[in-house]
Structures are given as C-alpha cells and as structure tokens.
Amino acid sequence: MVEFLVAVGLAVAVFVGFNIGGSSTGVAFGPGVGSRIVRKGTAAALFTLFALLGAWTVGRNVIDTMSSEIVAAAAFSPEASVGVLFFTGTALLISNLYGVPASTSMTAVGSIVGLGLATGTLNSALMFTVLSAWIISPLISLFAGALFGRYLYPHLNAKLAFGRLQSPLVKVDQGKLLPRLKINKNAASRDLIGSTLVITIACYMGFSAGASNAANAVAPLVGNGALDASPAILLAVGAMSLGAFTIARRTLDTVGSDITDMPILASLIVSTVGATIITLLSWLGIPASLAVSTTSCIIGLGWGRLSRARTLVEIITPTTEGTSAPAASASGIAAADADSDTETPVNPTVGELAEGEIPDPEEQQAPEDAIPAIGEETPMAAGSLFDSAATARIVVLWVLTPSMAVAGSYLLFSFLI
Template identity: 55%
Template sequence: MAALLLAVGVLVAAFVGYNIGGSSTGVAFGPAVGSTVVTKLGAAALMSVFALLGGWTIGRGVIHTMGGRIVPSSEFTLPASVGVLFFVGVALLISNRYGVPASTSMTAVGSIAGLGAATGTLRMATMGRIVSAWVVAPVLAFWICAVVGRYAYPYMDAVFRLDAADAPLFRWREGRVAYPVGVNPAASRRQFVGSGLVVAIGCYMAFSAGASNVANAVAPLVGGGYVGSSAGVLLAAAAIAVGAFTIARRTLDTVGNDLTDLPLLAALIVEAVSASLITVLSALGIPASLAVSATMCIVGLGWGRATRTVRANDALSGEGETTVSMGSLAADRADDPSDVPRIGEEDPEELAAADLFDPTAVGRVVILWVLTPSVAAAASFALFSLVPLAE
C-alpha cells in the first residue's frame, strides 16, 4: 500500500511540474517567440535548462521551507503528501481548463497550512513571514515599475527603441526540427541587441520560475523523506521540461500571457522586475507568485507612464488632473531623449491610448490572489481533519 501511495505521489508531483512547464514557458519566452527570435523548440530547451538551474541552486531553500518549516517534516506522511499535491494539481487543472490564473505557490502553501491547522502543528511565525512577503512583493513590484514608468520609461524608449523584428533575424531551414542556416541580411545591429536582451531576460525568467516552482511539485515528498532533495529537483525539472516541449506550444502560440500586448521594452522591464523579486524571495526561502508580481508590474508601469501628465506638486495640491490609462505605454515615442516632454507637459490624450489589457483581468488576478490560498487552506483543513494521516 505504501509503495502504491508513493507511486501516486510521484505521478501527481510530475503532473504538477508538467503543468508548471506548460504555463511558465509562455510567461518566460512569449516575447522571444512572438518576435521570431527563437523557435518554440528553442524556447522549450532554454526553459528546461534554466528551470533546472534555478531549482538546483536557489529552489532548494523554497523546498526546505515548504517541506519542513511551515509544518514539521514529520507531518508529511504519504497520505498527507499526496493530499497536498492533489490540491495543487486540481488548482492547475482548473487554471489550464478555464484560464484562471491560480498561483501554484499560494495553493501549495495554503494546502500545507490547512494540514498544519488540522494537526495543530502550523508554525505561525513562518506563515506570517510568507504572508507578509505576499503582501509586500506586489506592492513593491507596482511602485518600482511606477517609478520607472514616470521617470525613466520614455527616455529608455527613445534610447533603446526596441521593436519586435518584422522578419526573423535568421534564415531557417524548415523540417521536423527547424534550425538556422544564416543571418537575415535585412536585420540591423539594434535588432540583434534587442533580440539578445529578449532571450537573456527570458532565460532569467525561466531561472526564476524554476527557483520558485520546483517546490510546488516535490516539497511534501522531500519533506517526508520519500524523495531526496536532489532527486526531487530533478523530478520536478524533468516534468517541467516535458510540459515545456508539449503543452507550452499552445501558450506560445498566443505569446503566453498579458505581456503579449505590451511594447517590447515594457515587456522586458516587467519580466526583469518580476523575475528579480521572485528570485530574491526564493533565495530567502519564500514561495511567491510570479503571475501576481508580473501583473502588478504591468499596472505600475502603465500608471507611472500615464501620470507624467501631472507634476507631483500639482497633483498634491489638487490643481492637476489626469486620466490614467494603461494604453499610455503604447504612446508615440520620442526620436531622441532630448525630445521627451517634461513631466506635466505630456499630452493627456496621447497617453490615454487604447487599453493594453482588460482591467477586469487584473481584478480577477487580485481576487484569486486572496481566494486561491484561502480555499486551498479551508479544503485542506476539512480533509485532514476527517482523514487519518497515519502511514
């Protein structure tokens, strides 16, 4: 019976990792595939390598937190481990089926917290640290990007002028496996530099996703001592790779996520800031949601850009008015940094361009940011209060 339960636990862990690979590849390499810099196969390969690297290095701290610091490791019996992973798998299944942006990290933590509450072993100090990070990280993401959007974005846009290439940078030989056979002579040096940045930041996102997400797949099994830490990382990374090479192709067809509609420079800023926040939290052993941080980065960057129509002292005195639109990121760029209008001199109509994404989507993410771990914790508490957890 124990061997069967362990096999079920490994299969559920692999299912979790498989779905993480499917969703995270689009987040990390959507801009790179959308701008024809890399193929879907190349994106999957890069995702596999850098997710493994993130999990093997920084991700171990998150595994230790979720596998023994929220509740004692002794609480992760095989039934408990399978139960926790079951809730994570169900959340991912619902997320992929209905497009609901459920956070696997928050669902996993909620499930473990429910186990701890049911057994009276929940360590409140650790949970308080994690929940505080969940509150602070999105706020920090918003304000970092808001400052960039208000004070630096138009100048960066004028200097770098990053645009998706109209045609592939390389000439490709088509077949079962496409591969480059030469450089597109029409491509400029600026396009190559921009493309290099797109790929580099995509790899950084993949590293961050691996560091944060391997624990969601294997922490209960590692915590219970059924799988070693290194073996757990390899299991999760292998499952993420399978997802990257299979179901991620669908998400890459639509360039993955809300970053699709962002200008390339804005997408890179959002990816760099959100990945940095999650990497830092992972290094501290704190599981957190990349989707929530990225969403708040998008909102903050657009809000900061739109507020350039009003000077700070006018806004505080109530003399200035502005219509904040996320479409401000799509406003016409200046040809030179010296041509960028000063704060308070921007044209409100120009910055009130068409919306980049549906604001209701942001509300949905924020609501589920609170709802997902809460429901997971309540369901886990109910299950583990009724079901015996002995081996």
C-alpha cells in the same frame, strides 16, 4: 498501499510540474518567440536549462521551507502528500479556466498550511514571515513599475528599438552528432543587441521559475522521504520540460493578452522586476508568486507611464468634476508609446512584431530632446486609475485560491488524519 500512494504522489507531482512548465515557458519566452528571436523548440530547451539551474541552486531553499519548515516533515504522510499536490493541481486548473495568473506557490503553501492546522504542526512564526513577503513583494513590484514608467521609460524608449527578425536569432543546429546553438550572423547590430536583451531576460525568468516553482511539484515528496532533494529537482524540472516542449507551444502562440499588447521594452522591464523579486525571495527560502509580482509591475508601469501627463501636485490634488486619472493597462502602455500624430508606437508590441507590421527600427527611435517633460504629455486614455473590474477579478482569485486550498486541505486532513 503505501507504495501505491507514493506512486500516485509521483504521478500528481509530474502533472503539477507539467502544467507549471507549460505556463511558465509562455510567460518567459512569449516575447522572444513572438518577435522571431527564437523558435519554440529552442525556447523550450533554454527554459529547461535555466529552470534546472534555478531549481538546483536557490530552489533548494524553497524546497527546504515547504518540505520541513512550514510544517514538520513528519506530517507529510503519503496520504497527506497526495492531498497537498491535489490542491496545487486544482489551483492550476482554476487559473486556466478563469484566465487569471493565480499563484501556484501561494496555493501550494495554502495546502500545507491546512495540513499544519489540522495536525497542529504549523510554524506560525515562519508563516507570518511568508505572509509579510506576499504583501510587501507585490507592493515593491508595483512601486518599481511606477518609477520606471514615470521617470525612466521614455528615455529608454528613445534609445532602444526592436524589429522583427526574418530568421531566428538563435536556433539549434542538428546537422552534427551533438546539437548546438547557432547565432544568426545576418542580424543587424541593433537587432542583435535588442534580441540578446530579450533572450537574456527570458532565460533569467526561466531561472526564477525553476527556483520558485520546483518546490510546488515535489516538496511534499521530499518531506515524507519518498525522494531526496536532488532526484526531486530532476523530477520536477523533467516534468516542467515536458510541459515546455508540448502544451507551452499553444501558450507561446497566444502569448497572453497582457504580453501581446505590451511593448517589448515594457515586457523586459516587467520580466526583470518580477524575476528579481522572486529570485531574491527564493534565495531566502520564501515561496512566492512570479505571476503576482509581474502583474503588479504591469499595473505600476502602466500607471507610471500614463501619469506623466500630470505633475505630482496635480495627481495629489483631487480631480475636478468630469475629469479623472489616466487608465493603466498593457494596452494603455502601448497607447502611451504612440506618437500623437502618427499613432505609431515608437516601441512595438509583441503582437505587432508577430504580425510583421512594424516599420524599420531606424525610423522608430525618438530623439532624446523630443521627450515631453512630466506634465506636458497629452493624456492617452481616460477613466479610472486602472481597469477596476479586471483588477478586482485578479485580486479576488489571488486571495480566493490559496484560501480555498487552506480550507479544503484543513477539512480533508481533519477527517483523514
């Protein structure tokens, strides 16, 4: 019976890793594939490589926390391990059904917390630290996005331009015995620099995804001794790689509404901020959500970009009747990038690059002295500070899915153990 439960645990772990790989690859490499910098197969290979690097290094700290520190390792019986992984897989299903980037990490921790409450082994001091990080990290991401959008984004936008490559920047040469990466030598220097930026940050996101998410698939199995850390990491990344080469193809096609409507420069900022926060937390051994951090940065960046139409004094002062603050969203960022006369974005979105509708990058750059000062830009949108309905739905599911995992896990293990 024990051997059967271990086998079931391994199968569920592979299922969880498979889904993590499918979703994480699309988030990390969607901009690169959409703008023809890399092919899907190359994106999957690069994601696998950097996810393994992240999981093998700082990811071990997260595995240690989730396998033996939130609750005692002895609490992870074969039955408990299967239950925890089941609730983690359920979270992925809920997020896919509702189209909301729910946190696998937060739900996996919630399942472990339910186990700890049922068995009386929960480390309350550590959980207070983890919960504090879950509150503070999105706020930091939101604040960083707002600062970038309000003060730095227009100047970066004036310096950088991105075009759509006619052939991939990076591809795999399979003409020899061992496949190897080849660089497109015909790419213009500006495209080469911009494309290198996109792919470098995508690899960084892959590293961050491996560091934070490998533990979600295998921590219970490490806790009960079914696997040591190193084989567990290989199992998790192998499952994530399978998802990257299969179901991620659809994710890479659709990219997602937030990223598709977002300018390449904005996606680079969001990816860098989100991945940096999660990598630092993973190094500290704190499981946290890349989806939550990046989404918070999107909201902050959109608000910051559109808030340039008003000075700080005007923002603080209550708006007069009939007026309101600018709306902040991915499409709002793209709108704010548009030239007021031509309505052509200085910096193209991923979706526009994928459709091949972008003019020559040489024509897209704005001179530095043409950037309007804060308070002088024309508001590009009106309404609430952000899309309240969409934001409410996202925040509710961020709170609801781990809460459901805690409650369900507690009830299950109260009767089972």
